[in-house]
Amino acid sequence: MDALKLDAVNYKELLRHYINTQDEQSLYGAEQISKTFIKNNIPPEEIVNFHIQALTELYDEIPDHIRHSMDFLLETMISYGVAHQEYQTLREQQSELKSEISVAAGMQDTLLATTKPVIDDLDVGVISVPAHQMNGDYHHFIKGKDGSLGIAVADVIGKGIPAALCMSMIKYSMDSFPEATMSPKSILKNLNRVVERNVDPSMFITMFYAQYLPAESKLRYSSAGHEPGFYYDAESNTFEEIETKGLVLGVSADTNYKQYERIINKGDMIILLTDGVTECRQGDSFIESEEVLDVIKQYAHLTAQELVNGVYKHFERLQNFQLRDDFTLIVLRKEV
Amino acid sequence: MDLQSCVTIQKEWDIVAARQLGRDIARKIGFGTVDQARIATAISELARNIYLYTDNGKICFEVIDNIDHKGMGIISVDSGPGIKDISQVMEDGYSTSGGLGAGLPGVKRLVDEFDIRSEDEKGTEIRAIKWVR
Numbered sequence: 001m002d003a004l005k006l007d008a009v010n011y012k013e014l015l016r017h018y019i020n021t022q023d024e025q026s027l028y029g030a031e032q033i034s035k036t037f038i039k040n041n042i043p044p045e046e047i048v049n050f051h052i053q054a055l056t057e058l059y060d061e062i063p064d065h066i067r068h069s070m071d072f073l074l075e076t077m078i079s080y081g082v083a084h085q086e087y088q089t090l091r092e093q094q095s096e097l098k099s100e101i102s103v104a105a106g107m108q109d110t111l112l113a114t115t116k117p118v119i120d121d122l123d124v125g126v127i128s129v130p131a132h133q134m135n136g137d138y139h140h141f142i143k144g145k146d147g148s149l150g151i152a153v154a155d156v157i158g159k160g161i162p163a164a165l166c167m168s169m170i171k172y173s174m175d176s177f178p179e180a181t182m183s184p185k186s187i188l189k190n191l192n193r194v195v196e197r198n199v200d201p202s203m204f205i206t207m208f209y210a211q212y213l214p215a216e217s218k219l220r221y222s223s224a225g226h227e228p229g230f231y232y233d234a235e236s237n238t239f240e241e242i243e244t245k246g247l248v249l250g251v252s253a254d255t256n257y258k259q260y261e262r263i264i265n266k267g268d269m270i271i272l273l274t275d276g277v278t279e280c281r282q283g284d285s286f287i288e289s290e291e292v293l294d295v296i297k298q299y300a301h302l303t304a305q306e307l308v309n310g311v312y313k314h315f316e317r318l319q320n321f322q323l324r325d326d327f328t329l330i331v332l333r334k335e336v
Numbered sequence: 337m338d339l340q341s342c343v344t345i346q347k348e349w350d351i352v353a354a355r356q357l358g359r360d361i362a363r364k365i366g367f368g369t370v371d372q373a374r375i376a377t378a379i380s381e382l383a384r385n386i387y388l389y390t391d392n393g394k395i396c397f398e399v400i401d402n403i404d405h406k407g408m409g410i411i412s413v414d415s416g417p418g419i420k421d422i423s424q425v426m427e428d429g430y431s432t433s434g435g436l437g438a439g440l441p442g443v444k445r446l447v448d449e450f451d452i453r454s455e456d457e458k459g460t461e462i463r464a465i466k467w468v469r
Binding site for chain 1: 368369370373374376377428441442445446
């Protein structure tokens with residue numbers, strides 16, 4: 001017996017039982033059988049037909065008006081059946097798409113992989129979490145032969161797949177620059193040219209590039225319109241915004257970037273982030289940047305990695321576990 | 337194959353006439369109630385496309401009686417603007433009328449075989465076949 005006939009027989013038996021007893025058990029049976037129908041892809045018009053068949057078999061005479069009304073009901077179900085089939089197909093397509101994107105996301109992880117550097121006097125914490133499957137934020141650590149550490153944080157305006165594709169380009173351009181040009185201002189200048197030539201004018205990339213020179217306890221940095229980070233001064237126990245000027249990447253071909261520097265003392269922290277951190281939303285309102293600092297203060301006694309994890313968990317919860325934008329936070333703390 | 341009968345579609349009322357004739361033929365061939373209703377819906381969709389997008393078209397029916405199976409062919413012929421991108425109209429969720437119509441993918445689901453040929457500015461011919469189960 002094929003599945004359709006078997007379903008029809010089961011339906012008839014259940015219906016008969018219900019008509020005789022009107023008990024809850026048969027109604028529970030109805031719930032179960034309707035799940036079976038869904039599993040077996042039985043369209044609604046077929047169920048109405050089961051009903052008509054069952055009635056005809058159970059009763060010798062069905063009044064004409066009932067029989068006609070059933071035919072009418074069957075007719076109205078046809079388009080529902082078609083819509084249901086369409087929904088099934090779309091659902092399959094959606095899951096194919098999802099798995100394709102997750103393969104792409106895995107590939108992105110491999111392509112953009114960077115290892116957290118180990119530097120004697122620097123405690124580094126980093127977290128980068130995409131809002132969707134693919135990450136439009138980018139961060140990278142580059143250890144120079146002279147012992148310096150380059151730190152890049154970038155954000156593509158926009159998120160999802162286009163942003164992620166764009167980031168791969170940034171990473172490979174940076175890899176191709178010779179080490180001699182690795183000063184923050186020249187890196188941004190070169191990247192700006194690459195972005196200006198290769199990226200759609202509607203797409204912008206912001207980037208903060210910093211270079212830490214352990215021998216001099218000095219930090220050099222430049223910014224291309226990137227969300228300002230914060231500097232924590234351990235001696236005065238205060239935070240200040242890292243002020244920078246610089247045009248976002250890709251706007252004009254020959255942009256020059258200003259380079260800044262400052263001396264880092266023991267216990268000081270450098271906090272770099274993307275707007276996914278500062279633009280966390282609680283309900284409809286944005287949080288204030290003081291709020292970010294308050295949260296950082298709460299975790300300041302922990303290691304840099306525990307600190308960034310704690311801050312992330314705080315904002316993840318604040319946003320009901322649904323990030324609205326890619327979230328990247330890097331903390332560097334000088335230990336000696 | 338034999339016996340072709342056609343309904344010319346000009347007014348909305350002609351859609352009903354095409355459904356009626358198609359259902360009668362389906363019943364005579366021996367289709368069950370559910371398949372009769374599916375055939376009528378498929379005819380509706382095809383006839384509505386003619387009514388909405390072309391000035392001249394008809395729905396024809398043919399009885400198919402092979403040794404191994406019996407069935408019914410529904411043929412929609414028009415001399416309208418033609419379909420430029422057939423793959424696009426066969427995509428789920430694509431509907432030019434923006435309405436809830438099942439569209440051509442819906443027709444394809446309602447029948448067993450489905451084929452479209454279309455030429456720009458010359459017209460479209462759609463052949464759908466439903467076999468008796």
